[in-house]
Amino acid sequence: MSVTLSKLKKMHQAKQKIVCLTAYDASFAHWVSAAGVEVILVGDSLGMVVQGHATTLPVTLDEMVYHTQMVQRGNEQAWCIADLPFMSDTTIEQTMQSAARLMKEGGANMVKLEGGVRVLQSVSALSALGIPVCGHLGLLPQSVEKYGYKVQGKDSVSAKQLVNEAVALQDSGAEMLVLECVPAELAREITDLLNIPVIGIGSGKNTSGQVLVLNDMLGITVGKSPKFSKNFMLQSTSIQDALAHYVSEVKAEIFPSDTHVIA
Numbered sequence: 731m732s733v734t735l736s737k738l739k740k741m742h743q744a745k746q747k748i749v750c751l752t753a754y755d756a757s758f759a760h761w762v763s764a765a766g767v768e769v770i771l772v773g774d775s776l777g778m779v780v781q782g783h784a785t786t787l788p789v790t791l792d793e794m795v796y797h798t799q800m801v802q803r804g805n806e807q808a809w810c811i812a813d814l815p816f817m818s819d820t821t822i823e824q825t826m827q828s829a830a831r832l833m834k835e836g837g838a839n840m841v842k843l844e845g846g847v848r849v850l851q852s853v854s855a856l857s858a859l860g861i862p863v864c865g866h867l868g869l870l871p872q873s874v875e876k877y878g879y880k881v882q883g884k885d886s887v888s889a890k891q892l893v894n895e896a897v898a899l900q901d902s903g904a905e906m907l908v909l910e911c912v913p914a915e916l917a918r919e920i921t922d923l924l925n926i927p928v929i930g931i932g933s934g935k936n937t938s939g940q941v942l943v944l945n946d947m948l949g950i951t952v953g954k955s956p957k958f959s960k961n962f963m964l965q966s967t968s969i970q971d972a973l974a975h976y977v978s979e980v981k982a983e984i985f986p987s988d989t990h991v992i993a
């Protein structure tokens with residue numbers, strides 16, 4: 731039985747933790763799915779951890795389609811989200827065409843796009859077509875050249891703005907939301923306010939679920955992994971064992987602990 735949007739919404743309502751991981755190819759998608767991970771994200775982070783770029787900006791829509799295809803050949807049960815890459819979502823029309831390719835050619839179940847106010851009309855248009863949309867607020871890696879990698883929503887003005895954007899995304903038809911590097915208390919407030927699942931990364935333990943970059947949790951990221959991540963291989967005897975530990979620690983609210991945050 732494959733994971734559905736209605737199952738994920740029920741888990742959010744029942745406060746059962748949703749486990750999410752990135753994957754970029756068929757073999758890893760197979761083992762991530764076999765571990766019982768509910769959501770696989772084909773993240774544009776592949777530009778950094780697979781392609782070796784310094785940021786996610788060079789990733790193309792063709793490359794996202796290709797990786798989504800590979801992931802969906804290996805994925806047996808997880809809900810699959812594919813990222814719209816940088817500059818593939820600049821107008822409503824372009825966003826529709828890009829999302830169509832990720833769904834039709836890639837076989838994604840849902841598309842994710844970064845931003846708040848900027849993307850509201852596109853979210854409405856996709857939603858009206860029956861395309862499930864995941865929002866992404868907080869640290870926006872596609873805007874790194876402008877803002878850097880920093881915690882967002884630290885002062886009361888930017889916190890209020892984040893809450894407003896989260897509600898606006900939901901009202902525009904978003905069915906899920908990723909919160910990246912947002913203070914834990916703000917992430918809790920947004921999660922409690924929304925009736926769609928909120929998946930956190932570097933945002934504390936009080937979201938509906940957690941996501942990590944697969945390479946970080948397997949300890950194979952070259953150079954520094956973000957401070958909010960955790961290498962599950964250190965307590966494991968195989969990749970499959972590390973995936974099982976990640977699933978059980980998210981479910982039991984052991985991961986993330988208070989140390990898994992960036993300053």
Ligand SMILES: Nc1nc(=O)c2c([nH]1)NC[C@@H]1CN(c3ccc(C(=O)N[C@@H](CCC(=O)O)C(=O)O)cc3)CN21
Nearest residue numbers: 775778779786871879880943946951955956957958992
């Ligand atoms: N390997 C990897 N893991 C990720 O979680 C990830 C990616 N890549 N690529 C896409 C985005 C970018 N993300 C990032 C990338 C870097 C930091 C980072 O460098 N954090 C520093 C503090 C930043 C600073 O102060 O300059 C840290 O201490 O963790 C955070 C999130 C999250 N995503």
Ligand SMILES: CC(C)C(=O)C(=O)O
Nearest residue numbers: 752773774775908931
């Ligand atoms: C870090 C997650 C949320 C992401 O967008 C990615 O992997 O590209």
Ligand SMILES: [Mg+2]
Nearest residue numbers: 773774775813
């Ligand atoms: Mg991404």
